[in-house]
Amino acid sequence: MLSYRHAFHAGNHADVLKHAVVVQLLRYLGKKDKAYWYIDTHAGAGAYALHEGYATRTAEFETGIGKLWARNDLPPALAEYVDEVAALNADGELRFYPGSPYLAWRLMREQDRMRLFELHSTEIDVLRQRFHDAGRRVMLYAGDGFEGIKALLPPPPRRALVLIDPSYEDKRDYAHTLACVEECLKRFSTGTYAIWYPQVTRPESQRFADQLKRLQDKNWLHATLTVSEPPKDGYGLYGSGMFVLNPPYTLAATMKETLPWLVDALGQDKGAQFKVEYRGD
Numbered sequence: 001m002l003s004y005r006h007a008f009h010a011g012n013h014a015d016v017l018k019h020a021v022v023v024q025l026l027r028y029l030g031k032k033d034k035a036y037w038y039i040d041t042h043a044g045a046g047a048y049a050l051h052e053g054y055a056t057r058t059a060e061f062e063t064g065i066g067k068l069w070a071r072n073d074l075p076p077a078l079a080e081y082v083d084e085v086a087a088l089n090a091d092g093e094l095r096f097y098p099g100s101p102y103l104a105w106r107l108m109r110e111q112d113r114m115r116l117f118e119l120h121s122t123e124i125d126v127l128r129q130r131f132h133d134a135g136r137r138v139m140l141y142a143g144d145g146f147e148g149i150k151a152l153l154p155p156p157p158r159r160a161l162v163l164i165d166p167s168y169e170d171k172r173d174y175a176h177t178l179a180c181v182e183e184c185l186k187r188f189s190t191g192t193y194a195i196w197y198p199q200v201t202r203p204e205s206q207r208f209a210d211q212l213k214r215l216q217d218k219n220w221l222h223a224t225l226t227v228s229e230p231p232k233d234g235y236g237l238y239g240s241g242m243f244v245l246n247p248p249y250t251l252a253a254t255m256k257e258t259l260p261w262l263v264d265a266l267g268q269d270k271g272a273q274f275k276v277e278y279r280g281d
Contacts, residue, residue, distance in 0.1 A: 010048035011061030011097040012265045014240035016068065016099045017225045018165065018196045020081040020258065021251075022100055025161050025192060026107040027080065028248040036159040038104040039152060041145025041180070042166045045118035045126040047103040050094060061097060061149055063227070067265055069094045077258045100257035101127065105138070107233030114138045115152055131158035146180045154188040165196035174204040178211055181245070185215065192246045201230050213242045221247040222277040223255045225262055229271030240273070254276035 009015070029036045050061050068074065068082055085101050088096045098106070101116055108114060114137060118124040124142045131138045141148050149162065164180060165174040174197075181193055197208050209222055226239030244251065259274035266272070 003203050006047065007048045008058050009060050009128070011050060011065040012237075013064040013225065013227050014196070014198065014237060015061075015097070016056075016064040016238055016262065016266065017223070017242055018197075019098075019100065019103060020077055021194060021223070021244065021255075022080045022103055022161075022163060023084055023107070024077055024251060024254055025194060025244070025248065028106060029159065029161060029249065030107060030109060030112075030193070032159075033111075034159060035109075035113070035157040036161065037113045037115060037152075037155040037157065038108065039115045039149060039155070039160055039162045040100055040104070041117050041149055041162070041164045043118045043123075043127060043140075043145075044099045044120075045123045046099050047088060048097045048099065048117075050097055051190050061094075063268070064266065065097060067096065071265070073078075073260050075148070075218075075258045077254050078261070087106060100165070102130075104161075105131070108137070110137075110251060112137070113155075115141070117141045117143060119144055141170075142279045146176050147216075148178065150183060150187065153184055153191070155191075158190065160188070160191045160213075162191055162193045163196070164193065168198055168200075168205070171202060171204050172222075174208055178215070181212070182215055185245070192244065192248075195243045197243070198237050199224065199226060199230075199241060200237055200270050201234045209241060212245075216245055217249070218279045219281050220245050220279055221251055221255070222275070223259065224275045225259060225266070226271060226273045226275075227263075227266050228268040247278075249280065252276060 084106055088098050104114055127140055164177055221244045224241040228238045230238050255276045262273050263272045
């Protein structure tokens, strides 16, 4: 929705899960010399201020990255993620939070490429400013990523991470995501697809993971981080999930090590829990 601004939610517990996974996926792709593409269907503004503007109205980062920032006992995957956040905060103060495009840019190599879609007219302008000197390594598209991504697949190097994370404020985003992933798999079956979704009381959210599982019989991973009981009034985010198609074989073990720690660190009540489901080749 064009009224949605991720800056209100930047750095919250859902971002911690999403971006910790994204960092692991990008680092794995970077282990081989061959180039890869990073494609983001809903790129947002790329990075966010936490000390001013939208983020200060809700301070949701205090439920997420804020609780990890000063810890010295982070599991390896979280330490790698927090290191990337720290790169945007050179003075040691948590003032800025990197979105997925910034994390990808940090981890890309000279041979890799980034393709970003953003429908919001203001956000795409901010993205253009952030990557104005990136040259042809980064291409930006002002439009609907659900539709636009089709023209990019398969990417020339036949290696890619595709992140699909709409806001889901419009409940039709669940159906749009399913249709998009199904079409992407037809065009580029070996790509790695990371789909983020919110845990909310909507029935579309409750059945979403099972619908994703039906898109591919094997080679998928489903990880959830629930931080609280569902709200009694039925409104609000109480957790989130990451569904990864064609994940690295190492990711399941990493999530099983990382998520229990996050439950302890970010859990808000007795409803805090995690899940890791994995079906390999």
